Amino acid sequence: MEQSGAPAGPDVTSNGGGPAGGPGAESTNPGTGTTEPGAAARIAEIRVRIDEIDRALIELWQERAELSREVGTTRMASGGTRLVLSREQEILERFRSALGADGVQLALLLLRAGRGPL
Numbered sequence: 001m002e003q004s005g006a007p008a009g010p011d012v013t014s015n016g017g018g019p020a021g022g023p024g025a026e027s028t029n030p031g032t033g034t035t036e037p038g039a040a041a042r043i044a045e046i047r048v049r050i051d052e053i054d055r056a057l058i059e060l061w062q063e064r065a066e067l068s069r070e071v072g073t074t075r076m077a078s079g080g081t082r083l084v085l086s087r088e089q090e091i092l093e094r095f096r097s098a099l100g101a102d103g104v105q106l107a108l109l110l111l112r113a114g115r116g117p118l
């Protein structure tokens with residue numbers, strides 16, 4: 001079966017229950033999910049980049065949706081169709097070939113964000 005992409009490991013709300021995980025352990029390295037200082041520092045560093053990537057993704061998502069809406073209104077104002085399913089298939093295939101089944105789900109959400117639900 002296709003994996004969800006979530007890494008295997010302890011529950012996100014727990015630190016694994018080891019000896020370092022007693023009361024007060026979380027406040028040693030707030031929010032990183034580990035009490036080992038080197039690991040916590042690296043996690044904090046990686047999270048800076050993750051946050052940058054998330055901001056860029058959100059901005060691109062919004063820009064794409066606006067552009068898609070503009071294509072739709074331009075086409076309809078000229079007497080064309082609301083949708084072009086061959087183009088949607090091309091986009092779905094692009095995401096499928098790069099990212100697999102999850103890519104298709106992502107592309108479906110991207111398309112819906114622009115042209116609305118089918």
Ligand SMILES: O=C(O)C(=O)C[C@]1(C(=O)O)C=C[C@@H](O)C=C1
Pocket residue numbers: 068071072082083084085087088091110111114115
């Ligand atoms: O490329 C187009 O013709 C669009 O209208 C944009 C878009 C998209 O969001 O990519 C949206 C609706 C169409 O059915 C196909 C693609």
